[in-house]
Amino acid sequence: MNGNRYYGVRVEGAKYGVSFGTALAIAISYTANHSILWAIVHGxxxxxYVIYYALFRS
Structure with missing residues (x-):
């Protein structure tokens, strides 16, 4: 029973991590490029893209 709870927490955490990464990439891209098309691609x-921006663009 505890194994199922742990799995549920991992799945929810991964889902929120992907959502946050997408939102962060869109925000960084739009701020840097002022282009909705590039923001969609980077999203x-x-x-x-977030890692690329942190390593090479800052």
Missing amino acids: ILGWL
Whole structure:
């Protein structure tokens, strides 16, 4: 029974992590580029764009 609870917490955490990564990527992209099209593309890439921006653009 505890195994099921742990699995549920992991799934919910992953879902929120993906959502936050997408929102963060969109916000960074729009601020940097002022383009809705690039914000959508970077939102699809999510955390990959956030990591790229942190390493190479800041």
